[in-house]
Amino acid sequence: MAHSESDVSSNSSLLDPRADEGWEDVEPEEEKTLPVVSFFSNDTFPDAKSMIEDCKQRYNFDFVGAQKKLDLDFYASIKFVNYIRSEVKKGNPQPDVSSRGLFEDEKYLQPVLEDDALLFSLDDLPSATDHADDSTPHNADDLAKIANLEESLERLQNTQSQYSDFVKRTLEDTWDKRAAGSPEAKKPEMTEHEKGDDSYFKSYSFNDIHKTMLKDTVRTDAYRDFIYGNKHLFKNKTVLDVGCGTGILSMFCARAGAAKVIAVDNSDIVIKAREIVYANKLDSVITVVRGKIEEVTLPVQHVDIIVSEWMGYCLLYEAMLDSVVYARDHYLAPGGLMVPSHCTLRLAPLSDPDFVLDKRDTSFWGDVYGFDMSAMTESEEYNDTNIGVEWVPPESVPAESAIFLDLPLATITPEDLQFTKPFAIELSKGIESLDGWLIWFDTFFLPNAGGTLPEGGVKAEDWAKLGRDGIAFTTGPGGQDTHWHIGIMLMKEQDRLKALSKGQVIAGSVGYKKLESNGGRALEVSIRWDAEGTSVQGEQVWACK
Known part of the structure; x- marks a missing residue:
């Protein structure tokens, strides 16, 4: 999900109707009614009334009667529902309902059961006055009380229908805002690490980044083609989409026949994602959950498939793979499928003095309208310490790339993501100058949960030919440019401008390390190299922040 400062240019457009050819057979979704889950068991009912009546008969719990006794309005009833569900979830089969004070806390506006159909159906329940004593009142106090109740009920009935629709679309966001504003929910001031993490999620709240990713047809087509081309894998399955963004991958899965898709994201984009899901009539299948996957409670214990677009610059910038691994370890059923299933990290040398000269040209800052601004050169993108991100043509790469890390998504661990790995590269042509290093990644979508890549590796651009x-795609010079581009690490001047011959072997190591900046999502890359039998060697560290 890493983003670029500018949109990716592409030879094709998602708006081109020709891009949809071959998918006409995707079945339109039928609207479904969400079942109502019992308070005290996993039993489901076609409507709220039948569920409430069952609880009254089997568990001696009169929900509507308790509403009347406690004089609950619509907001209080929402809290009451979530209080009961939270108590039962904790193992209490007989929640105390003697006082409103038991569930006054704003936390009970947060749903215990995701997509709780009962919350959307409170206006369908019998009126509390249906349980009133049928005897005729004999004094003015009784008459006044009934008049007040009837007036309150009329106001409630006039607003509930409209509010019920509002709840269905935006209730969770309303709860977040209300809770954030309550004295009890005020959080201590964030640490610098938390501020960086918060800034990361806020960066995904804006349209431009999502437009850039959606217009990256290499990326988006790969997910679409794999999901639509393997509908038998998704049919009637439960899917978890980690970092759902606009919900495009979730909607692919729903259209491919998934029974339920849970889309999770911690940025404000979820507000738009819900609107998009409803607009496309997929809300009966897709549930959008706001929060970090490590912190939210999902409405299911296990899922059959995890789909996520988690890749960042140089693959691991943003550290989102940690969250995907957490989701895998906590929710993926045995034998479940990871989409994508594998990635490989590749390293290659860069030899292009003209490219370096252009990127290192800082003469502009020496005289700006008669002023010396050379201090600005320290913050230039290509300054020996930053990882640049840009497209590089194949002719600037004088050797076959080497895989230095293989990431099987079914088994990789967070500990595996900070490492030092060896590499060895043989030059395919002589060069006048070794100018830097390039890092890119290949991504693979294997339909078999136990599938493996060929021993020794394979280029993504050769996958279909073999x-x-x-499905497979590359972000390297052997394929079409993507919004990830290629990671570029230029050498210091004293290590450049050294000629090497065809067949010369350069060996060394590549290290990846997480940095605390940007909420622990920044990446440090270190490379040590030595051209055997020559004086060409060096060691350098770059950062992607």
């Missing part, structure tokens, strides 16, 4: 099952 007749392999599934």
Whole structure:
């Protein structure tokens, strides 16, 4: 989900109707009614009335009677529902309902059961006055009380229908805002780490970044083609989309026949994602959950498939893979499928003195309208310490790339994501100057949960040519440019401008390390190299912040 400062230019457009050819057979979704889950069991009912009546008969719990006794308005009834569900979830089969004070806390505006159909159906329940004593009142106090109740009920009935629709679309966001404003919910001032993490999620709240990713047809087509091309894998399955963004991957899965899709994201984009899901009539399948996957409570214990677009610059910038691994370890059923299933990190040398000269040209800052601004050169993108992100043509790469890390998504661990790995590269042509290093990644979508890549590795751009099952794409110079581009690490001047011959082997190591900046999502890359039998060697560290 890493983003670029500018949109990716592309030879095709998502708006081009020709891009949809071959998908006409995708079945339109039928609207479904969400079942109502019992307070005290996993039993489901076609409507709220039948569920409430069952609880009264089997568990001696009169929900509507308790509403009347406690004089609950619509907001209080929402809290009451979530209080009961939270108590039962904690193992209490007989929640105390003797006082409103038991559930006054704003936390009970947060749903215990995601997509709780009862919350959307409170206006369908019998009126509290249906339980009133049928005897005729004999004094003015009784008459006044009934008049007040009837007036309150009329006001409530006039607002509930409209509010019920509002709840269905935006209730969770309303709860977040209300809770954030309550004295009890005020959080202590964030640490610098938390501020960086918060800034990361806020960056995904804006349209431009999502437009850039959606217009990246290499990326988006790969997910679409794999999901639509393997509808049998998704049919009637439960899917978890980690970092759902606009919900595009979730909607692919729903259209492919998934029974339920849970889309999770911690940025404000979820507000738009819900609107998009409703607009496309997929709300009966897709549930959008706001929060970090490590902190939210999902409405299911296990899922059959996890789909996520978690990749960042140089693959691991943003550290989102940690969250995907957490989701895998906590929610993926045995034998479940990871989409994508594998990634490989590749390293290659850069030899292009003209490219370096252009990127290192700081003469502009020496005289700006007669003023010396050379201090600005320290913050230039290509300054020996920053990882640049840009497209590089194949002719600037004088050797076959080497895989220095293989990431099987079914088994990789967070500990595996900070490492030092060896590499060895043989030059395919002589060069006048070794100018830097390039890092890119290949991504693979294998349809078999136990599938493996060929031993020794394979280029993503060669995957289809080899007749392999599934989909693959590269972010390197062997494919079309993507919004990830290629990570570029230029050498210091004293290490450049050294000629090497065809067949020369350069060996060394690549290290990845997380940095605390940007909420722990920044990346440090260190490379040590030595051209055997020559004086060409060095060691350098770059950062992507």
